[in-house]
Amino acid sequence: MRFANPVYFFVFFVIMLIAYLCINFWKKKLFNPNIIFSQVKFLKVNTFSLKENLFKGLNLLKYIAILLAIIAFARPQKGNVYEYSNDQGIDIIMALDTSSSMRSLDFRPLNRMEAAKKVTQDFIKERKYDKIGLVVFAGLAFTQCPLTTDKDSLAEFVNNIQLSNTSLDGTAIGSAIMTSVNRLKDSEAKSKIVILVTDGNNNSGEIDPVTASKIAKEYNIKIYPIGVGNPNGAIYEVDDPFFGRREVRVTEEAINEKVLKEIAKNTGGQYFRAQDTKSFENIMSQIDKLEKYKIETTQFTNYNELYKYFLIPSFILLLLIIILENTCLRRLP
Numbered sequence: 001m002r003f004a005n006p007v008y009f010f011v012f013f014v015i016m017l018i019a020y021l022c023i024n025f026w027k028k029k030l031f032n033p034n035i036i037f038s039q040v041k042f043l044k045v046n047t048f049s050l051k052e053n054l055f056k057g058l059n060l061l062k063y064i065a066i067l068l069a070i071i072a073f074a075r076p077q078k079g080n081v082y083e084y085s086n087d088q089g090i091d092i093i094m095a096l097d098t099s100s101s102m103r104s105l106d107f108r109p110l111n112r113m114e115a116a117k118k119v120t121q122d123f124i125k126e127r128k129y130d131k132i133g134l135v136v137f138a139g140l141a142f143t144q145c146p147l148t149t150d151k152d153s154l155a156e157f158v159n160n161i162q163l164s165n166t167s168l169d170g171t172a173i174g175s176a177i178m179t180s181v182n183r184l185k186d187s188e189a190k191s192k193i194v195i196l197v198t199d200g201n202n203n204s205g206e207i208d209p210v211t212a213s214k215i216a217k218e219y220n221i222k223i224y225p226i227g228v229g230n231p232n233g234a235i236y237e238v239d240d241p242f243f244g245r246r247e248v249r250v251t252e253e254a255i256n257e258k259v260l261k262e263i264a265k266n267t268g269g270q271y272f273r274a275q276d277t278k279s280f281e282n283i284m285s286q287i288d289k290l291e292k293y294k295i296e297t298t299q300f301t302n303y304n305e306l307y308k309y310f311l312i313p314s315f316i317l318l319l320l321i322i323i324l325e326n327t328c329l330r331r332l333p
Contacts, residue, residue, distance in 0.1 A: 001306070004075035012070040016063075058324060061317055068314035076310065077303040089129040090291055091147055091189040093180040094120055097198040097228075098164045099138040099171050104199070106230035107277045113163055115277045116197050116228065119284045121155050123195075126288055133183050136161060139170030139204040141179040147187070172205030173198055177212035177223065177263070185219045193222045193269070193291055195284075199229045201256040213263040222269040224287050225260035230275050 003009075102113040110118065124132055134145040134157055145157040164170075173196070180194040194216070202209050216223055257271065264271040270290070274280035 001076055001078050002303075004077055004303075006074055008070050008074040012067065015066070058321060061321055065314045065317035065321065068310045068317070072307040072311035072314060076306040078306055079301040079303045089131070089189065090127075090191040090193065091184055091187045092127065092130055092132045092192075092291075093135055093147075093183055093194045094123075094132065094158075095135040095137060095141075095176045095180050095194055095196045096120065096161065097138070097171060097176075097200065098136045098161060099200055100163055100169050101199050102228075103163055104229070106232070107228070107280070110277060112199055112228050113161070115280055117158050117161060118277075119280050120158050120197075122281070123284045123288060124151050124155055124158070127151075131187075131189070133180075134158060135176055135179050135183070137172050137176035137179070138164030139168045139172055141172050141175040141205070143179060143183060147183060170204030171198060171200035171202055173202040173259075174207035174209040174212040175205035177209060177216060178207055181212070181216050181219060181221060184221050191222070191291060192220060193224060195287060196223055196225045196260075196263070197228060198225070198260075199227070199255065202259065209259055210262055210266070213266040217267050221267060222291075223263050223267040224269045224272070225263050226272045226274055226280075226283055227255040227257055227260055228274045228280065229255060 096116055098113065102116070103111050105111050107115040128151075129149075131147040131149055132151075132154055133143065133147040134154065135141060136144045144161065145154055148154055176196065176198075177194065180196075184192045184194070213223060255273075257273070261271045263269070270287075272283040272286070274283055
């Protein structure tokens with residue numbers, strides 16, 4: 001909040017100072033004693049009546065009303081900042097694997113899917129001026145959210161991602177790349193990238209991942225593949241008929257890092273391996289630093305006037321004072 005006319009606070013200070021000096025001057029003038037007593041204990045001590053106390057409260061209300069009026073005249077304002085950019089940033093597609101293996105608990109305290117969602121949402125918050133879209137894939141790939149600058153809506157889409165059901169399970173990396181390419185190929189952004197998060201080897205879809213990466217290269221799209229998973233194996237919760245619900249470690253098919261590295265090399269990107277939540281966060285931070293583009297923005301501030309929130313109470317108090325002074329607290333002539 002700011003004040004458009006702060007000089008009125010100085011005016012208030014001067015008024016209060018003058019009032020204080022005048023009051024003290026008239027007190028000395030009116031109450032200068034003509035008879036001097038050697039002792040004052042013989043004088044009767046008068047106790048203030050309720051009405052006299054109300055008179056004191058009335059003076060306090062006057063000061064409050066004056067203070068509120070001064071604040072109103074100083075024009076308090078609250079500003080809303082708007083930024084406008086006539087330049088384009090980077091267009092990004094987040095391609096997230098939603099196959100059933102992403103429920104593995106080797107990324108404690110989160111499973112792989114929850115860890116991917118968390119770091120994706122954190123990444124989205126940092127990319128203020130970029131357009132970001134969301135592609136999810138398992139046995140099939142489809143667009144969950146097209147390119148958008150509405151980060152709140154995109155974060156909600158990420159939050160609502162669910163793991164694939166059995167009928168659509170699998171890992172269609174090639175299809176995920178092609179779906180992402182279709183979203184980016186017509187973009188006029190300075191840079192176009194795909195962040196591909198997967199924990200498996202390509203075993204579904206109609207196109208080979210390496211072939212898909214070569215198509216991406218033709219459209220100047222860079223791909224940053226991230227292989228997620230602990231080399232010691234995946235951890236799943238299972239319902240055991242004898243021991244109840246328990247955790248088991250499963251040695252799963254290793255991520256085909258050779259293919260993911262080739263995808264990155266073909267497009268000018270870089271391959272990363274995330275073995276836990278911390279390393280996953282560090283990888284996203286590295287990609288955030290690698291893909292930066294300086295954008296010139298113009299900032300506007302729209303100020304809303306708040307004086308009425310002070311002027312109206314001041315008016316009400318003054319009205320109340322006038323009523324009291326002419327009714328129950330009226331002074332005798």
